[in-house]
Amino acid sequence: MQSERVANPEQAELLLNPALGPLLARLCGTPAGAAVLARALGRPLSSTHAVLQRLVRAGLVTETLRPRAGRPLREYAMPDRWTVPFEVTPAATLRDLLASSMTPRVNDHLDGLAAVMTRLDCRWVIQVWAQDGHWQHNITPNVQPGPALEPILARGVDVRLSETRAREFARRFVSLIREMEDAQQEGEPVWSFTALLTPES
Incomplete structure (x- = not known):
């Protein structure tokens, strides 16, 4: 059909x-x-x-x-x-529409990351600092070197880019995602990936 x-x-x-x-x-x-x-x-x-x-x-x-x-x-x-x-749709606004599809994925990521951190059985702390006018924070083990989290990735960053550079960044990012999709291996674990690239509102 x-x-x-x-x-x-x-x-x-x-x-x-x-x-x-x-x-x-x-x-x-x-x-x-x-x-x-x-x-x-x-x-x-x-x-x-x-x-x-x-x-x-x-x-x-x-x-x-x-x-x-x-x-x-x-x-x-x-x-x-x-x-x-x-x-x-049941959404009252475009933001509601976006949230209806993105929030479940983000929640799944948070559940998975928290489960891994819990299994590592170490003490976690939040480091906070100022950088380039932005207040940053990072959740990290209290001991260094901490347990290896790779290939798990959880990162957010604000960068100053021209629209041309931002377009190039998005193009290269999508290209890498497609490369990984094409290289999938039957029987291997499923890894979830979600990305957002947006201008400052």
């Missing part, structure tokens, strides 16, 4: 729900039954079936019967492209 659809308010709420993302992504592939989807996602069959029925009622997912020995198999699928107009 390749056609692009325009979402209504009910569909927008479901399409933009981060918790449904893994299921929606699988529904855009080969049609599959509820049991197959539940196993792939590690979720109970009953709750997976309930969500599928809600998606069918909303007009997001099609339900078909595939003949087989005994009872036919109910299979589910959905178009892989949707357009969601801002006006039909």
Whole structure:
């Protein structure tokens, strides 16, 4: 199913729900039954079936019967492209819209980083200092050298750049991200990365 659809308010709420993302992504592939989807996602069959029925009622997912020995198999699928107009989203402002997609990712990063720091079982302190008119802070182990956190990275910085340099920075950054995406290795751990580059407001 390749056609692009325009979402209504009910569909927008479901399409933009981060918790449904893994299921929606699988529904855009080969049609599959509820049991197959539940196993792939590690979720109970009953709750997976309930969500599928809600998606069918909303007009997001099609339900078909595939003949087989005994009872036919109910299979589910959905178009892989949707357009969601801002006006039909639950967001009151553009900032709310951005937060709805970015906040869950940032929270996942914070949960993962805190879990690693907790496992290291050392005392953490916050160093604060002034630099170039900005008040900086850094969370670091109380002993040096501290435990190795690499390749885990958590860093924020403010730099003075021309628009040309900022564009070049963004281009090189995106190029590196694509390089890593193309070099993915099956069976290796998943590392999450989120980046924001914005001018000072």
